[in-house]
Amino acid sequence: MVKVTYISVSGVETTVDGREGDSVMATAVANNIDGIVGECGGSMACATCHVYVDPAFAGRLSPRSDDEEAMLEGAASDPRPESRLSCQIRLSADLDGLVVRMPEEQM
């Protein structure tokens, strides 16, 4: 199990146990975390799973692809350097304790 903490816009923290190999988006959806929609199921087609990754974990993530960059560019809330589509972050032991913050809006 990999612990992931989701922090809502209003500051509410929810920590859940995710499975290695699952995405941060799918883990949120499976746990009914508000603020992450993931409507396209993880195909980088909707940009409704935008998160800001805690900078402490930045170095442990694979880089953003061009398509992910393009999707973040048009997302409902402004992208920042730590922005990711949470469908593109796969949980691994290395990410145990991951913290992500939700943006203002996803749609």
Add this chain to the structure above:
Amino acid sequence: MSDTIELAPLDEAITIAALTADPYPIYKRLRAESPVLRVKSVGRTFLTKASDTKLVKDNAALFSSDDPNTPMKRAFLAHTLMRKDGKEHMRERMAMLPALMPKTISAHWAPLYERLAAEYVGRLPRGEVVDLFPTLAGPLAARILAHIMGIPDASDEEMQRWSQVLIDGAGNFGWRPEPFADSDLANAEMDACLERNAERLRAEPDASALSIMVNSQNPIPWSQIVANVKIAIGGGINEPRDAALTILYGLLSERDQLAEVQRREAWAEAFEEGGRWCAPIQASSRLVMEDTEIRGYRIPKGDTVMTIQASANHDEELYEDPDRFIVFRERNPHQAFGSGPHHCAGAHVSRRTVGAILLPMLFDRFPDMEIVDPGSVVWHGFGFRGPLNLAVRLK
């Protein structure tokens, strides 16, 4: 995979006419009795449970959109991104998507949408009985789309006719000549329209889809730019139109909920529930690339499965009282916009036009609007579905 596993049961009773008139009771029965069913009249294997439709849509490698045996190519005179997979699909999609993303909508389009909606709503005569299909929902959807696409000189009439002709052609599985004669004519008109607007936008770029595509540093071929706009025309009018009419019907039939929506300004929730309750696009097809299995039935390579998102959106495993329009649901994970790589590219636009602008504006102007005779509203369609008319008294 073993050949001893059985194929899904075969149904020879369900007709396209019955599905077109009212598919929901049929889907309810199928979800309970035969969630994987080969339906002879349609020539497809129906999947009616939410988890199955999502699984298929999310696995494009196994369930392909690249089905060469559809009339779409003939109707559009192009192999469009709707019928492609993988990198090629993604490249053509991403060429146009920036025009349809939330940031572009907020920055460039929202004020224009407001103005257009105000203009069309403003034309409606107070106190009279008006059918909102031809007077508002259809033409406003056409006008907004013409601007987003970068072809504002196309008239409402042209946009709506082109859209319907493309839909009729793409659905012409009987390969009759007349629908293709109509689509050939529409294609010639659209091609001319696109060429003159591309020339204009090369000189004066804006945030429209056509401008973004033709002015890209690494543009996709002109044939695919044209095909992308045609896909948007084919899908971008009936869907917001039908969604708007469906939501209006739902709200006007449930006055208590309408009052609560007005009080809380819960237009976004009303929008989602309308899409769930009667999805404008009810079903999609996918080609099976390898022998596989769903719910214990053998799904052979070469079979075509039909994901019935209309049914997924009424799945009792996810929804209480699914046949009822209930705005304030705790969860509403509907699949009206599909899932996977082909997730509706117009989802953000429709939420921000129909949901955020049109609905509140219409009820602000006509807060006591009422349906004249609910029984007179005709619902129609198997692949695409919505009300064909919606006569209301504007008060």
